[in-house]
Amino acid sequence: MLITGASSGIGAATARAVAAQGAHVLLVARRAAALLELAAEIGDDGGLASVYPCDLTDFDAIDELVAQVLDDHGAVDYLVNNAGRSIRRSLHLSYDRFHDVERTMAVNYFGPVRLTMGLLPAMREQGFGHVVSIVTWGVQMRAPKFSAYIASKSALDQWVRIAAREARGDGVTFTSMRFGLVRTPMVAPTEEYEGRRAMSPEDAARAVVRCLEERPPVWNIPAGVVGEVVNFLSPRLGDYLMYRYDQMAPDSRAARGG
Numbered sequence: 646m647l648i649t650g651a652s653s654g655i656g657a658a659t660a661r662a663v664a665a666q667g668a669h670v671l672l673v674a675r676r677a678a679a680l681l682e683l684a685a686e687i688g689d690d691g692g693l694a695s696v697y698p699c700d701l702t703d704f705d706a707i708d709e710l711v712a713q714v715l716d717d718h719g720a721v722d723y724l725v726n727n728a729g730r731s732i733r734r735s736l737h738l739s740y741d742r743f744h745d746v747e748r749t750m751a752v753n754y755f756g757p758v759r760l761t762m763g764l765l766p767a768m769r770e771q772g773f774g775h776v777v778s779i780v781t782w783g784v785q786m787r788a789p790k791f792s793a794y795i796a797s798k799s800a801l802d803q804w805v806r807i808a809a810r811e812a813r814g815d816g817v818t819f820t821s822m823r824f825g826l827v828r829t830p831m832v833a834p835t836e837e838y839e840g841r842r843a844m845s846p847e848d849a850a851r852a853v854v855r856c857l858e859e860r861p862p863v864w865n866i867p868a869g870v871v872g873e874v875v876n877f878l879s880p881r882l883g884d885y886l887m888y889r890y891d892q893m894a895p896d897s898r899a900a901r902g903g
């Protein structure tokens with residue numbers, strides 16, 4: 646099983662959870678030292694983990710990762726596309742920051758798609774594979790201040806749904822997990838989230854494990870489903886509610902350049 650973004654948060658918690666169930670976990674992230682520490686922890690607990698440092702914004706590095714993994718293991722049975730970058734910033738603060746769009750697309754869309762396409766042929770050839778992609782309930786809610794982030798995750802969400810339909814006959818399945826707020830380092834810069842109810846990385850990992858076992862097409866939280874229904878049945882109401890929320894939720898100090 647290969648997990649991206651495995652150095653912290655949902656990725657690290659998922660690695661611990663699946664290793665405890667006997668999976669050989671392939672840990673992928675940029676920070677080699679953090680991966681080695683996690684691999685040692687898993688080994689001390691009786692599990693098996695291998696470390697593959699990789700910058701998922703570097704296409705050549707992804708291709709080298711795919712080649713090395715396939716050479717070492719033949720095929721990957723399970724892939725968890727967890728690595729991601731979140732940017733919460735209003736449009737009026739983003740006019741001269743097109744690199745925000747480029748960075749989120751690189752990590753949240755181009756990277757996981759490149760990796761999945763590299764590993765997919767071996768999955769289809771062996772007649773089995775499952776890909777879990779961590780996205781966001783924002784693809785349903787379309788929350789303000791997250792235009793770059795939600796656009797990148799929406800692209801991935803749609804890509805995996807289409808890939809699932811094409812690979813279905815070869816025994817390869819896909820799950821798109823639309824998480825709400827999870828208490829990880831990625832959300833730390835946003836003061837708005839302080840004190841707000843959030844899922845722990847360990848609870849998120851347990852949900853990922855269930856999806857690896859049950860292989861549903863999508864996994865949603867109730868609030869995301871409500872938002873999706875409202876946006877479908879009454880787009881103007883959805884726009885108004887999100888507008889009012891936008892007015893009440895200021896940009897963080899980090900987003901304002903503080």
